[in-house]
Amino acid sequence: MSNHTTTRPWKSLIELPENIWRSVFRNPLPSSDLGRASTSFTNFFLHLHPVKIHRNSLRAAFTLGLGLISFFLFMILVVTGILLMFYYVPSTTQAYDRMLDLRGTVAFGIFLRNMHRWAAHGMVAAVFLHMCRVFLTGSYKPPREFNWVLGVLLLLLTLFLSFTGYLLPWDQLAFWAITVGTSIASYAPLVGSQVKFLLLGDSTVGQEALLRFYVLHVAVLPAVLSLLVAIHFWRIRKDGGLSRPAEEDALPVEAPATQVEVVQGPAVVMATSAAAAAAVKPVLQKRQYGIQGLVRGPFTKVGNVPDRSVFAWPNLFMAELVVFLITVAGVLLVSLFFNAPLEEPVNVMHPPNPAKAPWYFLGLQEQVSYSAFWGGVGIPTIEVVLLLLVPYIDRKIAGVGKWFARERLLANFLFLTFVITNIILIIIGTFFRGPNWEFVSPW
């Protein structure tokens, strides 16, 4: 061996690029099932996905890609947000000037701000539509109850992130929207005025509030959101992938009495069918194997078990790439043609008339114009609590994994009533309210 190196000292040099490449990417582009499995398994980013996934999860018409779109919009928001932080100063005297600088002097400044603003609007919409998809396909049923709860929390976090970001430009729109928003918080019973004071750090919206909202917006909330997103994704895997109709799983299975192995890695597990069957819950017994019988709805079976799963590489990864590209392209296009709004600098003495919140809060503002407590605190609290409890109220295991399943007529009807009511309130607040919040015709 030593002879080898002495005679050809240049060999390691020639092989250097390939050796480096191979040390980073452990697998060549796969051409076999084994290769496809190891590619998913040995790459940090790909191993977050299962090696094999159910065909049903790939149906664009079933998922509409909304969860992925939400996630990719969040990625865009993180990247553009960090870039904007290089120029932004959370100070009442400088913030607005920095907005003007983004417009006038910073290279790509206006474009980055546009991307950040439109991606934020898009994320609110995508997360909400994702929730609608999950509900209307009955995908919150066991074992996915808690992931629905996490999803509702993620929607609330998204709204709060967007609300805190709204103040940062320190323009008229921002100032009065936050004044109204934090006053709504003060209507909460018992803790209301304390919450408002903690949020604002003062009795009125000012420098302290700007600093607090900034910290919440760039550090606290993104960190919490990232953690919940990670758990949300992790649970999807542990719950056996995306929901699907039960009959999708009920394939005639000829029981092979052989062993099953999970390809490669330290988690190589051999489980005899008998041992696995003994440990798996009765409901899941139609499945043959699990990693030590712990995994629900496992896709790790690699034996000759007939099923409807396909390899994640390339099927899932290509699908994700396509959704990613569409999302980025959408944000870029909108940002090219529409500029993020920036109103007059803050004038604490003259609220704009009417002072309107961003569109997704206009339903709330419309409710608030009837009664501050019920519209701003009472009804929203009831709505959120009901949303959180949905999977624990509706316990029927029927109509899972299908859009508008007949068995779920009542549940879907109630949910759509909730959605449409809110959309109508938003439309009224957006188009039909003029100065002094009086009813006006948009035509």
Place this chain on the structure above:
Amino acid sequence: MKTPVKPAIEEGGDAMTRRRALSWLSGFGLFGSLIITVFSNLIFIKPRATYGQPNRFSIGRPDDFPSGARVSLDERRVCIVRDGDKIAAISTTCTHLGCIVSVAETGFSCPCHGSHYDQDGNVTGGPAPRALPWFQVSLAPNGEIEVDKDSEIEAGNYLRV
């Protein structure tokens, strides 16, 4: 030599063993620390000093406000009302959601959600839940009028100057 076999620790028994007592105590301690941490953080983020405007300020001499004047000091968020030799300060912060109400002929009106108040600040329409508060007005030794937004008084209580 044979190593002495330790007796297995009884699991599931109801007896309060030393180990169990210690676990309870540690659990209690850890949980207590968590609670204390949360509360300390809340106390930390609640400011002891605020940097905004003071709630007690002077607005000038009585002569600055002619009889019948209704002057809205938007920065201070009060409206100074003078009627003959009587003077009062009414809040211009809408009791609904904190917008600044503007002085109208009929009293006050809010641009945000359409609340209306009469000349004395009583609600006449819109979503406002209660009347605009009146603030304590006093004459300082130097002859200037002082408004104290920390003390609300009953509507209709004027200061005679």
